[in-house]
Amino acid sequence: MRARTMRRQYGAILPFCLVFLALLGLMAVAGLESLLLHERMLANERRSQGGFEAAEAALRAGEVEIGRQCPSAAPLADGAVWGQVIELTPQWWENNGIEADFAGVDAPPRYFVEFWRGNAALPNAPVYYRVTARAAARASADASVLQVFGVATCNGDQTITQNRLSWRRLG
Template identity: 30%
Template sequence: MNLYSFARAQQGMVLVICLIMLLLLTLSGLAAMRGSTLQEKMAGNSRDSEQAFLAAEAALRNGELFMTTAAAVASGAFDTTGTSGLYDVAESGVTTDWQSATANWRDSTALSEVAATPKYLVEKLPEVTNKGLSLEADQPLETMFIYRITASAVGKTTTSRAVLQSTFRR
C-alpha cells in the first residue's frame, strides 16, 4: 500500500469526526441556553415576590398610620361585619379569615409597580390590662387597646402574593 492510497482512504473519516464534534458543541450550546433561560425566570420570580413584599409593607405602614388618626377609633368605626375593613374581634369573639373572598379590605395607596392596589384590614382585639404599672390600692389598672393590622399585596403579576401582619397598641 502506498502513501497515496492510505490518504485517500482516510478522507471520509475526517468529515464524520467533524460532524460528531459539531453535534456535541450544538448540544452543549443548547444546554447552556436552557440553563440561562431558567435562571432568568428565577430572577424574574424573585423580583416579583420582592415587589409584592414591599407593596404589602407599604400597605401595613398605611394601616398603622390610619390607626394614629382620630377617625380610626371613632365610636362605631369597628363592627363585627368589618365594614370598610375595620373588624371588632373583641365583640364578636371570632378572628377574621383574611384568606376568605368575602373579607372587607381597605385600599392602601396605589403603587405603579404592582398589578393591584395593596390592601389592609384592622382587627380590634379584646381590651388588655397593663399589669406592668404600680398595683397601689387606690389606683385603677390601666387598660389598653391592641389592634392587629393585616396587609396583602401582589407583585408585578398576580401570581405572587405577600401577606404581613403587625400589632398596634393605642
C-alpha cells in the same frame, strides 16, 4: 507510498467533525434551557418581592392610620368582639379592606386593622392591635399577606406611642 497513505485517511475527519458539532449543539441547547429557567425564576422572584413590598407599604399605612387618633381601650358600643378572625379570600378583601397607595402592582394593596381590648379602667391603657395587609404583584396569582402585631398608648398630651411587637408572613 505517500499517495496510498493519503487515500486511506481521506474523509476520516468528516465523521469526527460531525459528531463533535452535534455534541457542541447539544451543550448549547442545554445551556440555553438552563438560562431560560433561571430567567423565569428571577421574574417570579421579582413579582413576589413586588407583592411583599406592596403589602409592607399597606402595613405601614395601617399603622399610620392608628397613629392619627388615640384608639380606645374600651369595648365597642355595639358589643362586637375585638380582634375577630378574618377570612383571607380575595372577595373578602375587596369588600372590607382599606386601600393603600403603592405603584407597581395591578390592584392597590389593602389592609385591615383589628384592635384588642385593653384595660379600660386604667388611664392611658395600652391598646393592642393587629394590622393585616394583602397585595398581589403584576401578573401574579399569588398574593403576599403580612401581619403586624403592636401596641399603642395614648399619652396625656394626645400623642400616641406605637411599638411593633412582631410581624409574620402568611402567604
